[in-house]
Amino acid sequence: MLLHLSTWPEVEVYLQKSQGIILPIGSTEQHGPTGLIGTDAICAEAIARGVGEATQAMIAPTMNVGMALHHTAFPGTISLRPSTLILVIRDYITCLAQAGFSKFYFINGHGGNIATLKAAFSETYAHLEEKQITNASKVECQIANWFMCSSVYKLAKELYGEQEGSHATPSEVAITQYIYPEAIKQAPLSPEVPSGHKIYSATNFRQRYPDGRMGSNPALATPEHGKQFYDLAVRELSNGYWEFLNGE
Amino acid sequence: MLLHLSTWPEVEVYLQKSQGIILPIGSTEQHGPTGLIGTDAICAEAIARGVGEATQAMIAPTMNVGMALHHTAFPGTISLRPSTLILVIRDYITCLAQAGFSKFYFINGHGGNIATLKAAFSETYAHLEEKQITNASKVECQIANWFMCSSVYKLAKELYGEQEGSHATPSEVAITQYIYPEAIKQAPLSPEVPSGHKIYSATNFRQRYPDGRMGSNPALATPEHGKQFYDLAVRELSNGYWEFLNGE
Amino acid sequence: MLLHLSTWPEVEVYLQKSQGIILPIGSTEQHGPTGLIGTDAICAEAIARGVGEATQAMIAPTMNVGMALHHTAFPGTISLRPSTLILVIRDYITCLAQAGFSKFYFINGHGGNIATLKAAFSETYAHLEEKQITNASKVECQIANWFMCSSVYKLAKELYGEQEGSHATPSEVAITQYIYPEAIKQAPLSPEVPSGHKIYSATNFRQRYPDGRMGSNPALATPEHGKQFYDLAVRELSNGYWEFLNGE
Amino acid sequence: MLLHLSTWPEVEVYLQKSQGIILPIGSTEQHGPTGLIGTDAICAEAIARGVGEATQAMIAPTMNVGMALHHTAFPGTISLRPSTLILVIRDYITCLAQAGFSKFYFINGHGGNIATLKAAFSETYAHLEEKQITNASKVECQIANWFMCSSVYKLAKELYGEQEGSHATPSEVAITQYIYPEAIKQAPLSPEVPSGHKIYSATNFRQRYPDGRMGSNPALATPEHGKQFYDLAVRELSNGYWEFLNGE
């Protein structure tokens, strides 16, 4: 059930049977010479909608822009500052909690969002308890990173080994190819690309990782792989959502 | 050209020929018993993409959530506070301006966003000049409200007269029916609905406008009307974008 | 009844018969080669006091400084950022609402304040409802721009036609001449002055409008005109205030 | 020279001979059963203008509202939070410093403003140096409290002894009587009023000081005293301003 295609009376009915909601969050950031700038949002949205179909959960509109300050030396990247994103999350949850939602399941497509999301949850719990709204202390938020699903991780290792890398990975590129086959991009890729996980300032990032990739070879991606990753992520996160709802 | 389906080198190429970008902004808010909660984002996104096709402009990801605090007494509404939205706009423009964009054309689907957007532009101009980034003083932002296009306004008056109202209007509902015919909703609508433009607190809003509509009769909407409105808005805003780029 | 010339027990008595208050808000900004930097505050204050005499309304101290960032490339301009002004308005209304005021009528002398004031009202309604103070949901704010009064607008067109312009207008200069005849300034004015409404950064503003005027000829102003404008504005806004109090 | 009655070219001329500006700051707060709510702003403004005449200094518009949170349990009080006032001061000084002013002399009428003003100055110095504006490191701010002038203090002790108290004092009331003889208020005053300087929350303040006075007997005030205080303060602060300009 997609929130943006629902009416408010439909939401009212939904809330009588469930207080759960899934919020897809991505990023708008460079993904190397061939990866789409919207990769993280595309993956999060597609998987979230798949989970929504499997679980009948309400799906909020996708947060297209996240915390990607370290990518801002590449054109096309848009990032919120962590302090801004914290306020955005607080505002989202406050509105939805006042309406009766209490279980917030963030399906996340971008590693760079994780820390700020966790900080935002802490900030928000305190904000809601301070506001003394009904059931404030029952609000629970969880991050579900599709790329950290064990089934996804296993397949990526099988298909790509070390060439999965850690940014502009073939697995995420594959999902975007599956979703948008008309937007598959080609570009020459240096066979040797710096790997590692060190991330500091935007300038430093571009110096370390000149074409935007971190140890990955996205040329290995195919739309068929994308479907496999998509299916695995949907299955694993659907279970994750049920467990979250049930408080396990 | 959709930013989220582009790569960063493609953005780099684009910037050599244009510094303009179109940012669709909507809202996630109740639209009466039959209007979709995503109405404002759906309209803004669809029209922005139409304008993008007509003008070859870069289209940023849609801002799905805007300033809709007055609708938050209805479930399903998500709103940023004005102070949060100002920071979001500042962050978006700062990132894009650093990359070389200087003409920001916001195609807006929600009247409630206008004041905060204008405030955000002022805040951002000062922020950029303070940062002393190259060409800071050349950054220009403009709001283009599709529902205020004169051609749109004229057609709405012809088709609906006074029943156009000012929220959950048949014109915006018609566009969503055109875009998402599978999501056309039916519900009994009281023939008499409060009209007026007074908007204060969320509680007050729901008391004044009990089912969420403001003087409108969305039952008059049809997908065919929606296509007409869409075409008019795309044409008028495409011209508006060209004029904006040319500094007229 | 002027708040600054009242005692707190007098305010207590006033609140037993009315919960309305008028807040004059202006700006401290360049008004071309002959216009006073305090023009917007002077006009707002004078008209607000006139309305106060006509309606027995409580008049708050004048907010002398508003949102005039686009004028800051001219010396003497003082501006709050929109984000600051939002906090200022929130603080004002919170204090007064806790004391029992609920109808806030802002008599405004500066177009550049409008967007931020509207954003501030939305922010404040949510803040008050969050605080759960008594009658939070009854708080109502309204902007009354004296220069948009239909009677004022009509007279300006009659007297000045196109030379009214949109900043440093003869109508506002006339009112300041009526209030402060001792401060009428003379300076050579280029007969041709750029018109238009485009406003972006402060640097851009000064480039577009080199002497600070926007299409206006303030040399046409006279103190006698000023009295006429003053009288019209006081009459029209007094009616506006009564309607606002009565919820019309 | 009053900023609000000047034009921007006049300010430009002024800046060629002086970079000093005087900013009157008061408060809008209860002053006991007979003291005017605007007392602090009235005194600061009148004295600042007197100093301006004596020294030819530029006088900014009066900041009517300051930090008076502890008075907000009495109706009519309007206060900024310290965090808001810090931003306001930062915005004022930033605008004026960019225009070329560097010596900011705050003539202050309210003890409750002092701490926040000092904090604001520190915040602003760092902000300006961070912005790297020309001469940022030359900006100097000083608070001049008229009620702490030694000549004023001495006269108050002579005239009133212990009955000067520390809020709603006869000396400040006397000045308002001198400035606004038409607004002299009468009310029965309990001969015994709590004294002391302890100030905590607003609720606590009203419990400790039930009619708003702190150890003072404003019934002793006369307009003639007011003139004496005014003259002393103007003389002493004019000297203070000259010394400040000369860096002594």
Add this chain to the structure above:
Amino acid sequence: MLLHLSTWPEVEVYLQKSQGIILPIGSTEQHGPTGLIGTDAICAEAIARGVGEATQAMIAPTMNVGMALHHTAFPGTISLRPSTLILVIRDYITCLAQAGFSKFYFINGHGGNIATLKAAFSETYAHLEEKQITNASKVECQIANWFMCSSVYKLAKELYGEQEGSHATPSEVAITQYIYPEAIKQAPLSPEVPSGHKIYSATNFRQRYPDGRMGSNPALATPEHGKQFYDLAVRELSNGYWEFLNGE
């Protein structure tokens, strides 16, 4: 009783007999060629613990970093901005007030903290009353500056006369020598050092006071003096704490 060496059940027991807590606050800032960067925190912590032993009061962890922006042109200085420090104080007091503490006694080692602390207290009282937590209006904060104790001041004058100065004073250096005899530093000190109290920007400060001292001769300090100062401050502030608890 040291909070950091207590368990939460011990705090629970403590709160049954007292709602008072002592918070040492210092600074991390240059103290001239021989003074320790931690001087203000070292003194505040040592004296606070002495007072804690004398009064059985709970002692919070030392706030090592305060408001020292004016010292930041010297390496090793760390400062919060006033706006940050206000939030820190608000967060501390809010947590402790929710747990039941209501009397907050700040033993302060740095003059530069005073204004911001006072501003923070005002901000916090309003925040707590807004939150409507139990007993919000009973929260009371007080600053106790050890270096302003009359007994300390008197001894400093006796021992050092004018050479006490106002920053990097022999009295504060003496206390650090008493606490950390192993960290007594030697360096050539110019016999003539600028005195005065003027403090503006960081750059300005270093220009005025090139080696960081303000009129002081810390070479006069001895550990024996330090013990004397320590004993006097502990005695005087212990009495001050009792009076504060008793509401005198």
Add this chain to the structure above:
Amino acid sequence: MLLHLSTWPEVEVYLQKSQGIILPIGSTEQHGPTGLIGTDAICAEAIARGVGEATQAMIAPTMNVGMALHHTAFPGTISLRPSTLILVIRDYITCLAQAGFSKFYFINGHGGNIATLKAAFSETYAHLEEKQITNASKVECQIANWFMCSSVYKLAKELYGEQEGSHATPSEVAITQYIYPEAIKQAPLSPEVPSGHKIYSATNFRQRYPDGRMGSNPALATPEHGKQFYDLAVRELSNGYWEFLNGE
């Protein structure tokens, strides 16, 4: 080398040979019936000083209070909000970076700090690049959690197995016993304590984990274990610091 026991000229000398600094950060929060409220700060400070001795690194004053909002339903806990802690970290690093430090190694004693610290680093990198200070893009921050050292983790598993738990763990309690043997606390501990890692609001936390422990049995801790953990952590983090300095 301890910053608080150094003078500014000593810091100047240090900076000529190293731009690294170690910042211990802990928390002030409940640690079950027997754990000290200062546990996380005590461990971080002790280990940081050990690393400082081993590496000759500069050690900043300990940040005693971190992000522990979820523990605030237990008395004695003090927490910053994430948004406050971000500002604190920004202020610290900005001051130190301006002085010439560029390698910031945070030795952290509290899992709840990690997310906010990472968010703060991102915020700060962008802030420094925006300020355009010299070498802004060279600033690098790293978190080193002593309790995640592989050698520490291995020993904890050997000594305690599952009873290590995840809060108020015997390993951290052991270190505090080693550092403060005089403050070893005894209290009856239920043999069965809820385990798991779920953390939401403060109220929820106390409901889930009634005595504050999360699956741990701190009764197993001994001072001798503490010394072992301390030695392992110092060795491993000393190596980590060298690697960080060398950019590995």
